[in-house]
Amino acid sequence: MTVYTERTKGHPFADFLGEHAQVLSIAFFFLVCIVFFSVMTTTFFSVGNVLNIVRQAAPILVVAIAMTLVILTGGIDLSVGSMVALINAIAAIVLALGVPWPLVIVAMLVLGGVIGLMQGWFVSYQGIPAFIVTLAGLSILRGFALYLTQGYSIPIRDVPGFFFIGRGELFGMPFPAILGILVAIAGFVVISVTKYGRQVVAVGSNLEAARRVGMPAKWIVASVYMVSGFACALAAILISARLGSGSSNAAVGFELQVIAAVVLGGTSLMGGRGTMIGTVLGTLTIAVIGNGLILMHISPFFTQIVTGAIILLAIWLNTRIFTTNFRFGGKKRN
Amino acid sequence: MIDDQQPLTAVGGTGDPSDPRSTGMAAATTPAVSLRGIRKTFGSHEALRGVDLDLYPGECLGLVGDNAAGKSTLSKIISGTHIPDEGTITLNGKTVRFSGPAEARRGSIEMVFQDLSLCDHIDVVGNLFLGRELTKGPFLDRKRMIEEARKMLDSLEIRIPRLTAKVEKLSGGQRQAIAIARAASFQPKVLIMDEPTSALAVAEVEAVLSLINRVKARGVAVVLITHRLQDLFRVCDRIAVMYEGTKVAERNIAETDLEDLVKLIVGEERH
Numbered sequence: 001m002t003v004y005t006e007r008t009k010g011h012p013f014a015d016f017l018g019e020h021a022q023v024l025s026i027a028f029f030f031l032v033c034i035v036f037f038s039v040m041t042t043t044f045f046s047v048g049n050v051l052n053i054v055r056q057a058a059p060i061l062v063v064a065i066a067m068t069l070v071i072l073t074g075g076i077d078l079s080v081g082s083m084v085a086l087i088n089a090i091a092a093i094v095l096a097l098g099v100p101w102p103l104v105i106v107a108m109l110v111l112g113g114v115i116g117l118m119q120g121w122f123v124s125y126q127g128i129p130a131f132i133v134t135l136a137g138l139s140i141l142r143g144f145a146l147y148l149t150q151g152y153s154i155p156i157r158d159v160p161g162f163f164f165i166g167r168g169e170l171f172g173m174p175f176p177a178i179l180g181i182l183v184a185i186a187g188f189v190v191i192s193v194t195k196y197g198r199q200v201v202a203v204g205s206n207l208e209a210a211r212r213v214g215m216p217a218k219w220i221v222a223s224v225y226m227v228s229g230f231a232c233a234l235a236a237i238l239i240s241a242r243l244g245s246g247s248s249n250a251a252v253g254f255e256l257q258v259i260a261a262v263v264l265g266g267t268s269l270m271g272g273r274g275t276m277i278g279t280v281l282g283t284l285t286i287a288v289i290g291n292g293l294i295l296m297h298i299s300p301f302f303t304q305i306v307t308g309a310i311i312l313l314a315i316w317l318n319t320r321i322f323t324t325n326f327r328f329g330g331k332k333r334n
Numbered sequence: 335m336i337d338d339q340q341p342l343t344a345v346g347g348t349g350d351p352s353d354p355r356s357t358g359m360a361a362a363t364t365p366a367v368s369l370r371g372i373r374k375t376f377g378s379h380e381a382l383r384g385v386d387l388d389l390y391p392g393e394c395l396g397l398v399g400d401n402a403a404g405k406s407t408l409s410k411i412i413s414g415t416h417i418p419d420e421g422t423i424t425l426n427g428k429t430v431r432f433s434g435p436a437e438a439r440r441g442s443i444e445m446v447f448q449d450l451s452l453c454d455h456i457d458v459v460g461n462l463f464l465g466r467e468l469t470k471g472p473f474l475d476r477k478r479m480i481e482e483a484r485k486m487l488d489s490l491e492i493r494i495p496r497l498t499a500k501v502e503k504l505s506g507g508q509r510q511a512i513a514i515a516r517a518a519s520f521q522p523k524v525l526i527m528d529e530p531t532s533a534l535a536v537a538e539v540e541a542v543l544s545l546i547n548r549v550k551a552r553g554v555a556v557v558l559i560t561h562r563l564q565d566l567f568r569v570c571d572r573i574a575v576m577y578e579g580t581k582v583a584e585r586n587i588a589e590t591d592l593e594d595l596v597k598l599i600v601g602e603e604r605h
């Protein structure tokens with residue numbers, strides 16, 4: 001009788017390391033960054049600065065959580081920066097017309113979801129590569145934002161309730177940070193213990209298999225772009241509430257930061273593999289590097305170079321080192 | 335060029351299985367599935383040119399033939415992936431017309447593909463319950479799925495120690511066993527396997543073959559497509575040979591041997 005056993009029964013600790021290699025490595029990198037900037041500057045490791053980092057990272061975090069879902073399905077959403085700019089501009093315009101701010105928030109969230117779903121429809125039901133659809137979206141949405149504002153920044157006045165979302169504090173925490181944390185927790189729960197999260201991973205891991213077992217594969221693929229649009233709307237509200245204005249030039253290069261955060265967090269661009277904890281750590285790392293370089297009085301332009309280099313490095317590690325057989329140290333399994 | 339040649343065994347017209355069955359395995363004499371005069375053309379290419387086939391409960395039918403003989407096409411017609419241009423499919427005595435794989439599954443027909451049925455990044459439990467997750471509201475009911483998965487695998491004597499291991503960490507044999515266990519857990523009447531062992535190591539093939547025997551013992555009509563002829567003698571009760579889109583022979587396993595099969599497959603006996 002032939003019996004099935006695991007190839008080798010590894011030590012549980014080795015299994016743990018193997019399965020969480022990517023999260024552990026980004027966590028390590030994050031700590032290295034913190035230690036580095038704490039040593040190099042006197043101001044980095046202060047309560048004020050940390051809160052500042054978290055506040056600034058919140059919009060990226062919110063969208064990066066949604067982007068993780070998109071990339072898990074094997075897709076990408078390049079339009080997030082333009083989407084944030086458009087909704088940011090529309091929110092300012094509508095608020096200037098005197099529409100009550102809670103209504104504006106709901107309307108913007110719905111708008112973001114609808115625009116995202118339109119892109120998702122092209123990707124999923126029409127089979128156009130996500131890269132192309134959202135690249136077109138990047139151009140179209142930014143174009144609409146420019147057209148609506150004619151390139152001017154539109155001020156938002158006298159809506160303290162709205163401003164609280166971007167500037168307020170609750171229990172000593174910036175409100176955007178609280179929102180970001182809540183979104184991250186929601187993302188974590190969705191991906192690890194819900195049926196929807198399982199479907200997202202399944203579709204990204206093996207679309208054909210997911211279809212064969214009767215999953216609504218097309219709808220699942222389309223839906224992640226809706227979630228992304230929704231998250232962009234939330235980020236747009238955070239940004240306009242903090243800056244007190246709406247501008248078509250908001251969130252330039254935002255998509256790059258978001259994708260860098262997700263990829264740095266170990267999510268595979270091929271789909272199927274990724275974690276929310278990785279994305280949170282990736283986002284914080286990007287934010288810390290940006291902040292730390294400024295505190296070190298290094299040219300802000302340098303941040304862009306570093307962000308780009310990090311993307312390249314992360315993808316390189318992702319494809320070359322963290323393959324299926326990767327293990328931390330130790331001998332090879334046979 | 336072979337159109338004018340007569341196939342060895344009479345396959346057209348009569349609709350009777352050419353040989354009296356002597357498997358002794360199942361008493362059932364009504365086929366679970368009957369195919370009559372199945373034709374399928376892709377463009378101008380005749381993939382199937384009138385095939386008759388019966389599948390009986392508790393019996394394993396080996397489907398062999400050279401590359402492009404039409405084995406996969408025939409199996410896809412049974413599993414609803416392709417719709418035949420002509421011919422009838424009878425399921426438990428009723429003529430059916432599948433509009434797609436979903437409908438075939440509802441008719442209790444399952445198919446295991448070589449390597450297309452698992453999600454690498456999902457654990458063993460998740461794959462066994464793929465597409466029919468047990469839930470509490472929107473949440474996965476992990477505890478219950480693990481219990482059920484354990485039962486599912488135990489009943490087929492498949493040993494996988496860690497059900498929460500990602501499938502990508504498993505060997506080819508274990509992966510194929512999971513795919514078969516999942517198909518079997520739908521309580522199918524017919525289970526079709528298209529080259530389930532072609533990518534496996536020797537020991538793994540053994541395990542999959544004994545797994546096929548256990549599935550068969552449950553009264554499932556199994557169709558096994560394989561190029562490994564020696565495997566057929568381990569699990570099959572009957573063998574159908576295909577040649578250029580027709581069924582040229584059907585043999586009870588006791589009445590044939592390797593040499594005979596090879597001749598039938600390459601078409602030598604016709605000279």
Ligand SMILES: Nc1ncnc2c1ncn2[C@@H]1O[C@H](COP(=O)(O)OP(=O)(O)O)[C@@H](O)[C@H]1O
Pocket residue numbers: 376379380381399400401402403404405406407408
């Ligand atoms: N979807 C398809 N479109 C066009 N031709 C096909 C398709 N599927 C199979 N064929 C053709 O039908 C013939 C039989 O193929 P197949 O059933 O896959 O053979 P086998 O599985 O016995 O090797 C081959 O010549 C193949 O090229």
Ligand SMILES: [Mg+2]
Pocket residue numbers: 405406407
């Ligand atoms: Mg084939």
